[in-house]
Amino acid sequence: MELAKLKLLLGITDNAKDALLQFCLDNTTESILNYCNLTALPTGLENTAYRMAMELYRNENFGSQAATGQIVSKSAGDVSVSYRDDANYLQSVMKNHTQQLNKYRVVNWS
Numbered sequence: 001m002e003l004a005k006l007k008l009l010l011g012i013t014d015n016a017k018d019a020l021l022q023f024c025l026d027n028t029t030e031s032i033l034n035y036c037n038l039t040a041l042p043t044g045l046e047n048t049a050y051r052m053a054m055e056l057y058r059n060e061n062f063g064s065q066a067a068t069g070q071i072v073s074k075s076a077g078d079v080s081v082s083y084r085d086d087a088n089y090l091q092s093v094m095k096n097h098t099q100q101l102n103k104y105r106v107v108n109w110s
Contacts (some may be wrong), residue, residue: 001025001029001041001046001049001050001053003018003021003022003025005050006021006024006025006050006053006054006057007021009050009054010054010057010058020057020062021053021057023062024053024054024056024057024060024062025049025053027053027056028049028052028053028056028093029041029049031052031094032045032048032049032052032101035094035101035105036101036104036105036106037105037106037107037108038104038106042104044103044104045100045101045104048097048100048101051097052093052094052097055093055096056093059093
């Protein structure tokens with residue numbers, strides 16, 4: 001997977017976040033390979049991997065000091081804001097894409 005393609009999909013033009021984006025690519029690829037019991041990412045899962053990396057980057061707030069979740073509700077009167085609390089957002093990302101991933105999943109009996 002290419003860092004330049006992920007940056008284009010996210011609309012990022014500078015190089016300041018390259019390490020964070022590369023981490024998202026690596027983490028997503030590793031998760032797919034582990035879930036599917038594969039050693040290489042199939043061409044048919046590349047777009048799914050990019051989507052997962054984009055979701056991971058947008059929702060994990062990598063690089064920020066305060067790790068806040070995604071806002072799920074807010075109120076105007078007496079100000080109330082609620083954040084999603086996902087200890088492991090990647091697991092929920094995986095669930096959103098299991099239909100595509102399961103097509104490539106190899107059963108591991110060990």
